[in-house]
Amino acid sequence: MLYLTKIYEIYVIMNETKNKIAIISHSLAFGGAERFAGVLSFILDDLGYEVHNIIINDKVDYEYCGKLYKLGKICNDNYGFIIKKVAKAYLLNAYLKNNNIQIIIDNRSRNSIVRELI
Secondary structure (H helix, E strand, C coil): CCEEEHEEEEHHHHHHHHCCCEEEEEEEEECHHHHHHHHHHHHHHCCEEEEEECCCEEEEEEEECCCEEEEHHHHCEEEEEEEHHHHHHHHHHHHHHCCCCCEEEEEECHHHHHHHHC
């Protein structure tokens, strides 16, 4: 009987805590993929997830649900191209760790292998 009680306690704890999902997108403006990211944030919120929208650029025209983290606003334009990419990668990694993100949905498009690596 003790074993079943323990399983029930674990079940209750798992259902009390919200799973955290990050949706990474270029922006929340100008395109279908970006609009999809905004709509997806509402769907996931309705399903009970804690949604974090992470955008690479600062543009927001579409509605979204959850928290918004703008990487473009944090990285200064005075830095060079490579330094900005490295800084954004570092900040993204730190944000994901600090907020204990469990699931990542990367909604960015990649047209070539070079963009995939960068």
